[in-house]
Amino acid sequence: xxxxxxxxxxxxxxxxxxxxxxxxxxxxxxxxxxxxxxxxxxxxxxxxxxxxxxxxxxxxxxxxxxxxxxxxxxxxxxxxxxxxxxxxxxxxxxxxxxxxxxxxxxxxxxxx
Amino acid sequence: xxxxxxxxxxxxxxxxxxxxxxxxxxxxxxxxxxxxxxxxxxxxxxxxxxxxxxxxxxxxxxxxxxxxxxxxxxxxxxxxxxxxxxxxxxxxxxxxxxxxxxxxxxxxxxxxxxxxxx
Numbered sequence: 031x032x033x034x035x036x037x038x039x040x041x042x043x044x045x046x047x048x049x050x051x052x053x054x055x056x057x058x059x060x061x062x063x064x065x066x067x068x069x070x071x072x073x074x075x076x077x078x079x080x081x082x083x084x085x086x087x088x089x090x091x092x093x094x095x096x097x098x099x100x101x102x103x104x105x106x107x108x109x110x111x112x113x114x115x116x117x118x119x120x121x122x123x124x125x126x127x128x129x130x131x132x133x134x135x136x137x138x139x140x141x142x
Numbered sequence: 143x144x145x146x147x148x149x150x151x152x153x154x155x156x157x158x159x160x161x162x163x164x165x166x167x168x169x170x171x172x173x174x175x176x177x178x179x180x181x182x183x184x185x186x187x188x189x190x191x192x193x194x195x196x197x198x199x200x201x202x203x204x205x206x207x208x209x210x211x212x213x214x215x216x217x218x219x220x221x222x223x224x225x226x227x228x229x230x231x232x233x234x235x236x237x238x239x240x241x242x243x244x245x246x247x248x249x250x251x252x253x254x255x256x257x258x259x260x
Contacts, residue, residue: 072232072251132185
């Protein structure tokens with residue numbers, strides 16, 4: 031069954047603006063990961079946040095995790111046209127090999 | 143491009159054909175995965191191989207047959223597919239972590255094989 035569910039499904043902003051995407055999930059997790067996919071290509075890992083962490087930064091990315099609400103958010107600051115892509119959250123319930131359950135994704139369009 | 147390669151990148155096949163998708167990872171990982179990505183559906187995990195042993199098979203039809211001859215290579219053998227099997231098939235790899243709470247490693251994806259079944 032679907033675990034991660036992103037919101038909104040699509041987001042259109044101007045360059046320089048911030049983009050916020052949310053993810054909700056249903057069951058307990060070991061960690062939550064965000065991935066990016068350019069059209070028709072493979073996914074690229076962006077950031078991983080563990081279940082005992084609340085916030086994590088990587089460059090222009092900021093991820094928060096609220097395990098009590100079973101939700102996470104991805105913030106991209108000062109967006110660029112090159113950030114245009116689909117963004118997926120994925121939950122990992124295993125502590126050995128990684129088994130990810132993906133949501134349907136948020137399609138982000140950044141206009142110059 | 144990541145350290146995971148997939149061939150072919152595009153494949154068109156008839157329902158009676160037999161073909162194979164190949165995945166190779168150059169990252170020294172010990173777990174490999176096959177995913178199916180269809181339009182407007184979440185990415186679906188098909189198979190997981192950990193240390194060359196199949197550890198998950200998510201109710202995938204038998205017309206899909208995986209093979210993992212070593213830790214660097216993963217195949218997906220296809221036979222008598224249906225048009226609804228048309229999708230992007232993605233391979234990924236990761237490093238199996240220890241049993242540490244909260245630990246988990248990211249997966250590295252290949253570029254995918256765009257499969258069309260006529």
